[in-house]
Each structure stands twice: as C-alpha cells, then as structure tokens.
Amino acid sequence: MKTTETPDTPPSAAPGSDSATGGGVPGPGRRVSKDDSAPEGKKAKSTEGGVLNVFSHGMLILWAFMVVLPLLWAVMTSFKDDGSIFGSPWSLPHKLHFENWSRAWNQAHMSDYFANTIIVVGFSLLGTLVLGSMVAYVLARFDFPGNRFIYYLFVAGMSFPIMLALVPLFYVLNNMGLLNTLPGLILTYIAYSLPFTVFFLTSFFRTLPTSIAEAAFVDGASHTRTFFQIMLPMARPGLISVGIFNFLGQWNQYMLPTVLNTDPDKKVLSQGLVELATSQGYKGDWSGLFAGLVMAMLPVLAAYIVFQRQVVQGLTAGALK
Amino acid sequence: MQHGKYRFIVGFLVAPLVLYAVFVIWPFIQSIYYSFTDWTGLSPDFKMVGFANYTRMFHDDVFWKSLEHSVYFVVLLPLVTLSLALFFAFMLNVGGRRRKGAAVTGVRGAGFYKIAYFFPQVLSIAIVALLFRFAYNPNDGAFNGALKAVGITWQPEWLGDPKLALWAVMAVLVWSTVGFFVVLFSAGMASIPKDFYEAALLDGAGRATTFFKITLPLLWDTIQSGWVYMGIMALGAEAFATVQIMTVGPGGPAYSTTVLPLYVYQSAFRDANAAYATTIGVALLIVTLLFAAVVMRLGRRERLEY
Incomplete structure (x- = not known):
C-alpha cells in the first residue's frame, strides 16, 4: 500500500475554480486581497482602460445576445400556432397556445x-x-x-x-x-x-x-x-x-x-x-x-x-x- | 494490511474490466480486423480480402470529401472557438476599468456573462442541432426572418446551399462550445498572480502585450488540453450529430457536408457494408491520433511554475 500524502489539492478545490463562478463579483478582484502587494490607487488613470472597457462590454453583450436569442426564439415559437410560425418567425405569439405542449407530451x-x-x-x-x-x-x-x-x-x-x-x-x-x-x-x-x-x-x-x-x-x-x-x-x-x-x-x-x-x-x-x-x-x-x-x-x-x-x-x- | 489484498483487487476489478473489454476494447480490435475482410454485417460469413477495402477507399471520392471536411472541423473549429473564448475570457478578467486597489480587474457583471455563455454547453448537441435546423430554414426560419426584418433582401438557402452548408454547421458548433472554454480559461486566468500584470503595467506594457506575454504563455497547458478535447469532439460525436441532424441527405447537398463519422455510419447501417465502414473508421482513428500527436508536439515547451 502506498502512502500518498501528496500536497496537491483535490481537483474541485483547485485555485481559481471558486472564482470561476463568482456571482456578481468578478473573479480576480476577490483574489487580490490575498496577496497584499497591490499598490493603493497609485496608478495614473489612462484613457486606454476606458476605451477598451466600452469595446469589451460591447463584444460581451453582443455574444450574450447571440447565445440567448435562439433559445428565446424557440420558447416563443412553441407557444404560437402553425400559421404565425410560417408568416412571421419573430413576432410574439398573439395568444399562448398551451395545447402545443400537451399535444407534444401525449400524442408525440x-x-x-x-x-x-x-x-x-x-x-x-x-x-x-x-x-x-x-x-x-x-x-x-x-x-x-x-x-x-x-x-x-x-x-x-x-x-x-x-x-x-x-x-x-x-x-x-x-x-x-x-x-x-x-x-x-x-x-x-x-x-x-x-x-x-x-x-x-x-x-x-x-x-x-x-x-x-x-x-x-x-x-x-x-x-x-x-x-x-x-x-x-x-x-x-x-x-x-x-x-x-x-x-x-x-x-x-x-x-x-x-x-x-x-x-x-x-x-x-x-x-x-x-x-x-x-x-x-x-x-x-x-x-x-x-x-x-x-x-x-x-x-x-x-x-x-x-x-x-x-x-x-x-x-x-x-x-x- | 496485506491480508486478502489480491483477492480484493481482483474482486473490484473483474466486473468493470469485463464490461469495458466486451463493450469497448474488443469491438475496437474487431473493427481493425474486419477492415481486412468482405463482411457485410448482414450474414455471418466473410473472408479475408487483404487491402481491398483500403484500395477502394483511396479511390472513393466520398471518402476524400469526408476526410477533407473532417480536417476542416478539426483544424478550424478549435482555432475559431478557442480564439473567441480566449478573447472573451481576457475581456472578462482583465478588460475592466481600473478600480482602486487592483491593477487589472474584470468587467462589471463578469459572473453574469459566464452563466449566460455556458448555457448551450448543458444542452444536448442533438437538440441544439435541431433548433438551428429550424432557425436556418430559408422560408420561416429565424435567420432569414431577422434579415428580412432589418431590410436585407439576401435570403440564403443556408443548409441547402452547397457553398454555405458546411460553414452553417460549423457555426453551430462554435456557438455551442465557446461558453465552455470562456469559463475554463477564466478559471485559468484567475489563478495567474496579479503581480505579473502589475509589474508589466508599471513597465508600460499595454493590454495586448500583457495578453501575449503573460496570459497566453501561462495559460498554455489549459489551452492545449482544451484544444485536444475540442478536436476529438469535432472529429467524432459532435460532428456526427450536427451533420446527421441538420443537413439534407444527410451529408448533402451533393456531399458538401459529409464527415468521416457520418460516412462510417452510413456505410455500415445504410449501405450494409460493415467491413468498408470499419476501414473508414480506421482512417478516422489515424486522423484522430495524428491530430492529438501534432497538438501535443506543438505545445511542448518549458513549463512555467508560478
């Protein structure tokens, strides 16, 4: 039998994995407090950060839309009748057709x-x-x-x-x-x-x-x-x-x-x-x-x-x- | 402590090993053997035919098309997906406005973006493929509907157009996997010590420089394993599911989207030519192993400990 008292941390507790899913707080911000070498507000403010910030936000929001829209489109379409699916794929359903769901569940x-x-x-x-x-x-x-x-x-x-x-x-x-x-x-x-x-x-x-x-x-x-x-x-x-x-x-x-x-x-x-x-x-x-x-x-x-x-x-x- | 050790080891290993051998190892060995026979799959009789299947494969246009598309999948998909994911992850972790106390910060709402981006990863690739098959529908799909709504008269056939179909399928795989790698790379970036960025920024480095000189080298191990993982998926199960579900034929129009795993499946179960199917499967195996070897070799560089 081996005695493997390795100092490795178990995979699920690997560094960073806790901040990977951090709620509203961005990961890096939280970890900084550990190594207290961060100089307090000493840096000169540059405009580079601001421009980049607008650009990165733009790209990030765009991709978020691209991910969520197809899913929303599917949910919306599932409540429409066949006629309006063909006529106008992006219009909101006039009436919520819940019978689509029961038909799929039972007959299909x-x-x-x-x-x-x-x-x-x-x-x-x-x-x-x-x-x-x-x-x-x-x-x-x-x-x-x-x-x-x-x-x-x-x-x-x-x-x-x-x-x-x-x-x-x-x-x-x-x-x-x-x-x-x-x-x-x-x-x-x-x-x-x-x-x-x-x-x-x-x-x-x-x-x-x-x-x-x-x-x-x-x-x-x-x-x-x-x-x-x-x-x-x-x-x-x-x-x-x-x-x-x-x-x-x-x-x-x-x-x-x-x-x-x-x-x-x-x-x-x-x-x-x-x-x-x-x-x-x-x-x-x-x-x-x-x-x-x-x-x-x-x-x-x-x-x-x-x-x-x-x-x-x-x-x-x-x-x- | 040694008491009954071997009995215990054997007792624990026997059931899983038998299952694994019968369902995984044995079929793999068999399929290599079958590639040298004329087995149809329908009857139990077959005889050895040497390299006849391989000769036939080298003269088979559909095979070369499948191989070409599979190579596109394994080269382009990881490249596009991982680049996009690296870009987004860098933005999320380092792209934020400077706040007091930290040299580099993530953007506001980084947590929200990660949750949203990861969504497609939990869905079945089959369901994603089906969803996009409808979205690509030229008459009533979401894409052409959106194009019409903003006044663009260009109404492509998408999956019906031999020039567009393959790219349309690949786009779906990019869409569904980017989020996984954003989260993966974010976790990797969060474990890079902030001092590195601070030192670089003090020395006057821009964001682009910090990305190429700090983030990329320190993240290389994660990128490499992500690359292998994505490549294997793009050669195997995910390519099969998307092409089989989305395209006409499947594999069409005019063989413009067929990939190796699909051709294996069609040869075995549609054309009743099991031996030939295993031959194409062996080609797929070789491509997969070559790919993994190349990526591992590319990535060989000194490990940085930090």
Missing part, C-alpha cells in the same frame, strides 16, 4: 421518451459511479503488476473515435440479445463512461489522506468495508463533479442510441426528438415540435440554473488538470 410520445431517458440515465449513472470508483480506488491505492497497463487501457478509451467501435458493437449486442433493449443501452453507456470516470477519480483518490483508512484497518475493517464506509464518503466532492459530468453526457447522448437503439418504443429523449422532427415535418405540426424541443431543454436548463456552480465545476474539472 414525449412522455415515453422522458420515461426511457430517466430509466437509462438513472441506472447508467449509478453503475458508472460504482464501477468507476471501484477501479479508480484500486488503481490509485494498490501496487500490483499490471496496474499501469489497466490505467492506460482506460485512459486510451478517451481519445479513440467511438464510431469505429460501434459497427462491431452493434453485432456483438445483437448476438447477446441486447440490441434495442434498455439494459443493453445502459451497459453501453456505463462502458463508454468509464474512461473519463476512472481517469478523473484515480487522481482524486490519490489526493485523499491515507491515515484514516489505515486506522480502519487497525480496527479490523476489511478492504471492502473500508472502501464503502470510509473512502467513498471522503471522495464525495470528486464523485459529485464526475457524476454531473456523466449525468449531462448520458442525458444528452445522441450517437450511441442512434446506432444501438432503433426500436421506436425504446427511444430516448434527444434521439426521439430528432425522430419526431422527421415525422412531424411531414405532418406539418411545427408548433408541437417546438413545444417538444423546449420541453426537452427545460429540465437541463433549470438544473443548470439551480446547481450552476456545481455544474460548471463538474464539466470543467477534467480539462483543468
């Missing part, structure tokens, strides 16, 4: 797509976190022949083009009777989420102190018990980060279900919506389609607004290291 199978997605993501997320943390813990804390090999086997999976593997995987799943089934999709999601999860959690487990686990051994706890009762609770910040990363990745997954899950009854959200766009396009129910689109966006956007800080940390954690 959005409710089924949501149910399938919740089942698939629920099981895959749980499986990814349990299996991923087991592998990561063993790789981070135990020396054994093949340790590095297994680690790099997982890490390599992050950069290989998944599409290449999907062609044979389609027939592998078919032979196992798992093609077009939710369990098959769940197992695939877990397998393809493991590389990043293992990569991230291995370095996370290395930063945790070993003394507490050793104390547990002295008291007679088994390896398994130490892992589940001591190490996992200690790894909570890392599990939350990687959990959010995987949740969004699996909830938004499009390529895997498109190839491996073609049964109309088993479709998941983003895939079902694209299917809907193709079929509704022929029927001409554009308003219902937009309602479905907005319906699919809302839960993730709402979750992002509520857990904004954690989501940003979870998604950027991997690239920051």
Whole structure:
C-alpha cells in the first residue's frame, strides 16, 4: 500500500475554480486581497482602460445576445400556432397556445421518451459511479503488476473515435440479445463512461489522506468495508463533479442510441426528438415540435440554473488538470 | 494490511474490466480486423480480402470529401472557438476599468456573462442541432426572418446551399462550445498572480502585450488540453450529430457536408457494408491520433511554475 500524502489539492478545490463562478463579483478582484502587494490607487488613470472597457462590454453583450436569442426564439415559437410560425418567425405569439405542449407530451410520445431517458440515465449513472470508483480506488491505492497497463487501457478509451467501435458493437449486442433493449443501452453507456470516470477519480483518490483508512484497518475493517464506509464518503466532492459530468453526457447522448437503439418504443429523449422532427415535418405540426424541443431543454436548463456552480465545476474539472 | 489484498483487487476489478473489454476494447480490435475482410454485417460469413477495402477507399471520392471536411472541423473549429473564448475570457478578467486597489480587474457583471455563455454547453448537441435546423430554414426560419426584418433582401438557402452548408454547421458548433472554454480559461486566468500584470503595467506594457506575454504563455497547458478535447469532439460525436441532424441527405447537398463519422455510419447501417465502414473508421482513428500527436508536439515547451 502506498502512502500518498501528496500536497496537491483535490481537483474541485483547485485555485481559481471558486472564482470561476463568482456571482456578481468578478473573479480576480476577490483574489487580490490575498496577496497584499497591490499598490493603493497609485496608478495614473489612462484613457486606454476606458476605451477598451466600452469595446469589451460591447463584444460581451453582443455574444450574450447571440447565445440567448435562439433559445428565446424557440420558447416563443412553441407557444404560437402553425400559421404565425410560417408568416412571421419573430413576432410574439398573439395568444399562448398551451395545447402545443400537451399535444407534444401525449400524442408525440414525449412522455415515453422522458420515461426511457430517466430509466437509462438513472441506472447508467449509478453503475458508472460504482464501477468507476471501484477501479479508480484500486488503481490509485494498490501496487500490483499490471496496474499501469489497466490505467492506460482506460485512459486510451478517451481519445479513440467511438464510431469505429460501434459497427462491431452493434453485432456483438445483437448476438447477446441486447440490441434495442434498455439494459443493453445502459451497459453501453456505463462502458463508454468509464474512461473519463476512472481517469478523473484515480487522481482524486490519490489526493485523499491515507491515515484514516489505515486506522480502519487497525480496527479490523476489511478492504471492502473500508472502501464503502470510509473512502467513498471522503471522495464525495470528486464523485459529485464526475457524476454531473456523466449525468449531462448520458442525458444528452445522441450517437450511441442512434446506432444501438432503433426500436421506436425504446427511444430516448434527444434521439426521439430528432425522430419526431422527421415525422412531424411531414405532418406539418411545427408548433408541437417546438413545444417538444423546449420541453426537452427545460429540465437541463433549470438544473443548470439551480446547481450552476456545481455544474460548471463538474464539466470543467477534467480539462483543468 | 496485506491480508486478502489480491483477492480484493481482483474482486473490484473483474466486473468493470469485463464490461469495458466486451463493450469497448474488443469491438475496437474487431473493427481493425474486419477492415481486412468482405463482411457485410448482414450474414455471418466473410473472408479475408487483404487491402481491398483500403484500395477502394483511396479511390472513393466520398471518402476524400469526408476526410477533407473532417480536417476542416478539426483544424478550424478549435482555432475559431478557442480564439473567441480566449478573447472573451481576457475581456472578462482583465478588460475592466481600473478600480482602486487592483491593477487589472474584470468587467462589471463578469459572473453574469459566464452563466449566460455556458448555457448551450448543458444542452444536448442533438437538440441544439435541431433548433438551428429550424432557425436556418430559408422560408420561416429565424435567420432569414431577422434579415428580412432589418431590410436585407439576401435570403440564403443556408443548409441547402452547397457553398454555405458546411460553414452553417460549423457555426453551430462554435456557438455551442465557446461558453465552455470562456469559463475554463477564466478559471485559468484567475489563478495567474496579479503581480505579473502589475509589474508589466508599471513597465508600460499595454493590454495586448500583457495578453501575449503573460496570459497566453501561462495559460498554455489549459489551452492545449482544451484544444485536444475540442478536436476529438469535432472529429467524432459532435460532428456526427450536427451533420446527421441538420443537413439534407444527410451529408448533402451533393456531399458538401459529409464527415468521416457520418460516412462510417452510413456505410455500415445504410449501405450494409460493415467491413468498408470499419476501414473508414480506421482512417478516422489515424486522423484522430495524428491530430492529438501534432497538438501535443506543438505545445511542448518549458513549463512555467508560478
């Protein structure tokens, strides 16, 4: 067993990540107070700052508009009737057509797509976190022949083009009777989420102190018990980060279900919506389609607004290291 | 403490490793093997054909078009996206008016901008692609509607125009990923000590100089990993989703938007030519590895500790 009392801070507490999401206060301003070398108001005021300030604000506001406008346009369109969608794409709806939403939910199978997605993501997320943390813990804390090999086997999976593997995987799943089934999709999601999860959690487990686990051994706890009762609770910040990363990745997954899950009854959200766009396009129910689109966006956007800080940390954690 | 160590290690590794081997490693190995066969995917019978698939690929115009577009994706997309993101992040962190007590400050409302910019990142790329497919609609879409509203009579076909379609698709990927990198780079910039900027500004350096001499070199590691990350997405899943959902065909008009992952998918599941699909997949693998190697090599420079 290695004693890895590294001075590294855990990824989620990396410097700067706390100011990355700082509310109204810009990040740098807050950190300055730590190193008190800032000379108080000594600098001569130059006009350069002012001009640049106007320019930067202009660009920043412009991009903010460009990001928000398409989303607002979709929300607005989802409340309009078909006639006014075609006539004047940018006009406000005369009357809020809530029936678009109920039509999308009931007749266009959005409710089924949501149910399938919740089942698939629920099981895959749980499986990814349990299996991923087991592998990561063993790789981070135990020396054994093949340790590095297994680690790099997982890490390599992050950069290989998944599409290449999907062609044979389609027939592998078919032979196992798992093609077009939710369990098959769940197992695939877990397998393809493991590389990043293992990569991230291995370095996370290395930063945790070993003394507490050793104390547990002295008291007679088994390896398994130490892992589940001591190490996992200690790894909570890392599990939350990687959990959010995987949740969004699996909830938004499009390529895997498109190839491996073609049964109309088993479709998941983003895939079902694209299917809907193709079929509704022929029927001409554009308003219902937009309602479905907005319906699919809302839960993730709402979750992002509520857990904004954690989501940003979870998604950027991997690239920051 | 060593008691039962190996039993524990094996017990913990066996389930995840079997799953990973069967669903990820094994298909990868198989697909390289299949690229040397004439397997259709429909019947279990096939025989070895040597390099026939590769010869065919080198004479396949659609393959070269897909390769060309994928190279555009992997070179241009990270370049445009990361430059925009660096610019915005620098503005957010250093572009602000000077306030007392600090040499460099972020603009007012930097937190708000970061929240807004990050929005597209949490959405499924499929939903984003669908949204923009409607927005690009020449008759009733948001873009042409907006052009008409401000009095511009130019009403392009967007996705229907072979000259514009590929750029229209790439713009969507830029739109959806810039925010992620703004937040990522902001976090990196916030960890650069303010003394550096103060010293540079005291010596009379302008903002542009501080950006190229301080921010960029100190942020290089983050930029590099962001570049690799973005490039892999632009070669794989994101390119597949956007092109497959947005374009006519998909991949059209006249193969003007087809990319390697889409061509793999179409060869295997539309044309029932699984062996040929894996051959194109191997080409995609080589492009991906080459790209990662080049970026890593470009970025090799002394690490600055601060």
